Amino acid sequence: xxxxxxxxxxxxxxxxxxxxxxxxxxxxxxxxxxxxxxxxxxxxxxxxxxxxxxxxxxxxxxxxxxxxxxxxxxxxxxxxxxxxxxxxxxxxxxxxxxxxxxxxxxxxxxxxxxxx
Amino acid sequence: xxxxxxxxxxxxxxxxxxxxxxxxxxxxxxxxxxxxxxxxxxxxxxxxxxxxxxxxxxxxxxxxxxxxxxxxxxxxxxxxxxxxxxxxxxxxxxxxxxxxxxxxxxxxx
Numbered sequence: 001x002x003x004x005x006x007x008x009x010x011x012x013x014x015x016x017x018x019x020x021x022x023x024x025x026x027x028x029x030x031x032x033x034x035x036x037x038x039x040x041x042x043x044x045x046x047x048x049x050x051x052x053x054x055x056x057x058x059x060x061x062x063x064x065x066x067x068x069x070x071x072x073x074x075x076x077x078x079x080x081x082x083x084x085x086x087x088x089x090x091x092x093x094x095x096x097x098x099x100x101x102x103x104x105x106x107x108x109x110x111x112x113x114x115x116x
Numbered sequence: 117x118x119x120x121x122x123x124x125x126x127x128x129x130x131x132x133x134x135x136x137x138x139x140x141x142x143x144x145x146x147x148x149x150x151x152x153x154x155x156x157x158x159x160x161x162x163x164x165x166x167x168x169x170x171x172x173x174x175x176x177x178x179x180x181x182x183x184x185x186x187x188x189x190x191x192x193x194x195x196x197x198x199x200x201x202x203x204x205x206x207x208x209x210x211x212x213x214x215x216x217x218x219x220x221x222x223x224x225x
Contacts, residue, residue: 042120042203042215043159058212090158102147102166102207107158 002026004108006091012114013081021076021111023091031094032074033058033105034066036087043090049074050096081115088112118142120216122204127222128194136189136202136219144209150178150189151203153218159203162189191221199223 004025013019025032030051035043045058049068063085065077074093078085089111094103120140128134140148147166151159165171165180165187177190189202201218208214 040217042217043205044215045212102164102211104149104161104164105213107160109158 004091004093004106006108006111008111010112012116015081015083015115017081019078019081021089023074023108024072025093026072027093028071029093029095031096033092034076035090035092036060037090038087083115086113086115118208118214120204120206120214122216122219125220127224130194130196130223130225132194133190133192134194134221138187138204138216140185140206142206142208142214145182146207146211148180148187149205151205153201153203194223196223
C-alpha cells in the first residue's frame, strides 16, 4: 500500500449499532486526524493524534472515540451510531514531530457512512 | 468565534483565469493552506502561505495578506479537469486547522 487507506469505502448502519472505521498509513507520519465532511460545511476535526500513544479531541468529538496503538493505524469508533453521524469521514496524516497544523496533511479516500 | 469565508460556487470558462477569495477571522495565524477536492475524492494539497505575498506554482498561484486576513487562489489557463472544490484552511494560534466550506468551481467549455 502507498499513502493512506480507509475501510470500508461505504457503509449503511442501523442506529444504535457500533461501528469502527479503519485508517492505515505507510508514510511513517507522526500525526493523524479524523474529519467529517458534511454538505455546506467545512471539514470538522473529530479527533487527532500527535504521535503513537496519544490522542486529543477536536471540534466535534462527542459520540466518537479513537486509539493510536502504533504509528500506522488510527481507528475511529462510533459506540452507538445516530443518524446525525451520517457523513463522509476522512482520515489524514502529516509528517510533524509536534503535531502542529503547519504541516501538509495527506488524506485517505474517505468512508461514506449512512446511519438509518 | 473563528470563521473562514469563501464563495460557495464560481463559474469560469476553459482557458480563462479565475480568482477564488478567502477571508478569515481566527484566533492567531500560523499559515494558510489551499486544497483541491474533486467530487467524491479526498482533498489534495495545493499551496501553503505563511508570509505575505504571492506564491506561484505552475498554473496556480496563492496570495496572502495577513493584515487584511485575506488570501486568494489564482488559476490560469483553466482546464476542464480544474472543475473541483477549493478549500481554504487556516492554522490558528493553537496550531489547529480551521477549514472553510470550500468553493465549487465549475468550468464551462
